[in-house]
Amino acid sequence: MTAPALRPVTEDDLPMLRRFAVEPGLIGNDWLGFRDAGAQDRRFALDGYLGTDNGRLIVQVRNQATGFVTWSAHSYGGSAGFWEIGIVLLPEWRGQGIGWRAQALLCDYLFLHTPAQRIQAGTQPENVAEQRSLVKAGFLLEGTIRAAEFRAGQWRDGLLYSRLRTDPSVAV
Numbered sequence: 403m404t405a406p407a408l409r410p411v412t413e414d415d416l417p418m419l420r421r422f423a424v425e426p427g428l429i430g431n432d433w434l435g436f437r438d439a440g441a442q443d444r445r446f447a448l449d450g451y452l453g454t455d456n457g458r459l460i461v462q463v464r465n466q467a468t469g470f471v472t473w474s475a476h477s478y479g480g481s482a483g484f485w486e487i488g489i490v491l492l493p494e495w496r497g498q499g500i501g502w503r504a505q506a507l508l509c510d511y512l513f514l515h516t517p518a519q520r521i522q523a524g525t526q527p528e529n530v531a532e533q534r535s536l537v538k539a540g541f542l543l544e545g546t547i548r549a550a551e552f553r554a555g556q557w558r559d560g561l562l563y564s565r566l567r568t569d570p571s572v573a574v
């Protein structure tokens with residue numbers, strides 16, 4: 403397995419990004435209905451997906467775009483900010499050891515370039531691949547968030563994970 407690398411979004415990635423907005427289920431359990439596919443082009447034109455409060459990087463393997471990772475700024479109060487991260491790989495790239503490595507690389511990137519103490523990630527109880535990926539990427543399970551999201555016709559619980567700057571590092 404070739405280790406993935408993270409790189410900025412380019413114009414050539416926009417067709418792939420548009421697919422996730424309009425192909426039901428391509429994004430996995432996080433499918434929330436059709437979205438404005440043109441938003442991808444507008445965001446790319448604005449800042450190349452590298453904003454101050456959120457961003458996106460492409461997960462690349464052997465010169466191929468396999469999916470992307472995201473991060474966004476949140477706060478539990480005062481100035482105690484943290485990042486929440488997310489990931490989606492194209493179906494043909496799943497289950498090959500790319501997802502957990504990409505999330506570990508994103509943590510390294512965020513801890514290197516920002517002073518964040520905490521990175522969190524949520525997933526669904528049925529998403530075993532993401533649960534295992536997060537643990538392999540150095541995250542610890544914090545607990546269940548009741549009625550965390552409205553998805554596929556009903557309110558559903560979520561699982562919350564976190565990795566702190568002071569947690570053990572992970573070799574990718």
Ligand SMILES: CC(C)(COP(=O)(O)OP(=O)(O)OC[C@H]1O[C@@H](n2cnc3c(N)ncnc32)[C@H](O)[C@@H]1OP(=O)(O)O)[C@@H](O)C(=O)NCCC(=O)NCCS
Pocket residue numbers: 429430431432469489490491492495496497498499500501502503524525526529530531532534535538
């Ligand atoms: C979730 C996702 C990012 C995981 O990345 P991945 O590259 O498929 O996973 P990896 O190959 O890195 O595997 C990581 C761990 O998960 C396990 N795993 C992978 N796919 C699995 C599956 N379908 N069922 C159960 N376990 C699975 C692997 O065996 C490995 O654990 P192990 O080494 O302890 O055995 C990827 O599958 C994906 O993009 N899914 C759709 C989008 C999504 O669900 N994103 C997260 C939203 S919260």
